[in-house]
Amino acid sequence: MFDERSPIYQQIADQIKADIVSGVLQEDEQVMSTNQYAAFYRINPATAAKGFQLLTEEGILYKKRGIGMFVSVDARQTLVQARKDRFFEEVVDRMVEEARQIGVPIADILNHIESRKEGKGQ
Incomplete structure (x- = not known):
């Protein structure tokens, strides 16, 4: 373990x-x-x-x-909120910054996420 x-x-x-x-x-x-x-x-x-x-x-x-x-x-709620906060900070914020640096519009990111949500592109 x-x-x-x-x-x-x-x-x-x-x-x-x-x-x-x-x-x-x-x-x-x-x-x-x-x-x-x-x-x-x-x-x-x-x-x-x-x-x-x-x-x-x-x-x-x-x-x-x-x-x-x-x-x-409130342990579960506290832990889930901490994980959400960490996700946005470590994943989403970094992704948005990288997109900004390479010229990817946020709308393109949102469209891509929507297509994944609907099962397209997998």
Whole structure:
């Protein structure tokens, strides 16, 4: 499951976020404990705890004292909005800038997108 692209704790946080966005984890649902997570993936419990702490700081998970960690009520909505924002910044804004530099009218881009939406050109 883990690779060398980023720290394991970040990959843990990213996987939990993906599970929330995809609906595998629902709001107010309890997630595995750090010890369970560490045992399941055979990693150091401190590494798992660091990933969970990151999610807690971001408001994605919350802790019920003595019970465990749970998915925050607005976690999915927050994550989806962040992904949309990142998509527009990293993909759309860069595409528009590139189009501007090479002289592609925005109307041509919109027409191309519409043709893809309708299944043409695939």
